[in-house]
Amino acid sequence: KAGVTQTPRYLIKTRGQQVTLSCSPISGHRSVSWYQQTPGQGLQFLFEYFSETQRNKGNFPGRFSGRQFSNSRSEMNVSTLELGDSALYLCASSTGGGPPYSPLHFGNGTRLTVT
Amino acid sequence: AQRVTQPEKLLSVFKGAPVELKCNYSYSGSPELFWYVQYSRQRLQLLLRHISRESIKGFTADLNKGETSFHLKKPFAQEEDSAMYYCALPSYGQNFVFGPGTRLSVLP
Numbered sequence: 001k002a003g004v005t006q007t008p009r010y011l012i013k014t015r016g017q018q019v020t021l022s023c024s025p026i027s028g029h030r031s032v033s034w035y036q037q038t039p040g041q042g043l044q045f046l047f048e049y050f051s052e053t054q055r056n057k058g059n060f061p062g063r064f065s066g067r068q069f070s071n072s073r074s075e076m077n078v079s080t081l082e083l084g085d086s087a088l089y090l091c092a093s094s095t096g097g098g099p100p101y102s103p104l105h106f107g108n109g110t111r112l113t114v115t
Numbered sequence: 116a117q118r119v120t121q122p123e124k125l126l127s128v129f130k131g132a133p134v135e136l137k138c139n140y141s142y143s144g145s146p147e148l149f150w151y152v153q154y155s156r157q158r159l160q161l162l163l164r165h166i167s168r169e170s171i172k173g174f175t176a177d178l179n180k181g182e183t184s185f186h187l188k189k190p191f192a193q194e195e196d197s198a199m200y201y202c203a204l205p206s207y208g209q210n211f212v213f214g215p216g217t218r219l220s221v222l223p
Contacts, residue, residue, distance in 0.1 A: 003158075033209045043201065043213040056208025090159065094209055100166050101147050101205040106159040 004107035012113045018079040021110045023091030025072050031096030032074040037088040050096045081114045117142050119214035127220045128192050136187040136217050138202030148185040149203040192221045
């Protein structure tokens with residue numbers, strides 16, 4: 001099975017711009033989660049989509065949004081970029097069940113740099 | 116609220132020595148704990164989960180509800196075990212709370 005694929009791998013944007021990141025989950029996985037990883041805050045949960053519905057959301061401002069399509073592919077959008085949004089954004093897919101919770105399968109991430 | 120702590124940012128051991136990576140959690144419900152590992156230049160991947168009660172690459176972890184811990188252990192460390200290790204605690208909606216991580220360095 002192909003793993004979780006994230007595109008693009010690297011992005012450089014300017015403050016105030018917006019950005020869209022894409023994630024293709026493992027075939028058959030209906031849950032897609034997004035995480036932000038920074039040296040200072042570690043891995044932080046952004047949100048999770050299951051069958052095109054947002055089931056859970058972390059403590060991030062409304063500038064961070066996402067969606068999931070009928071084929072389970074997901075996109076994450078960040079509007080009005082700030083310098084502090086520079087991070088590695090990880091997508092993870094799973095079967096979405098739980099408890100007991102199914103493990104997350106991670107992509108390689110998108111490295112976003114905001115200048 | 117859920118919380119996961121890993122007190123050591125860096126742990127260095129010699130090859131062949133035992134290793135223990137500590138993980139403590141706070142959670143009001145019935146916890147499920149996971150260990151994830153990230154080797155150099157590779158993606159974050161599952162190492163083991165407590166409900167499977169299995170040993171992966173020689174690593175084991177036991178959930179101790181009394182001490183709210185899920186420490187990762189291996190009796191004889193290998194150089195290829197050098198990596199970043201994260202303890203994680205999930206809740207509804209695949210919201211996994213990750214600890215800050217411990218970098219394990221196995222010296223030759």
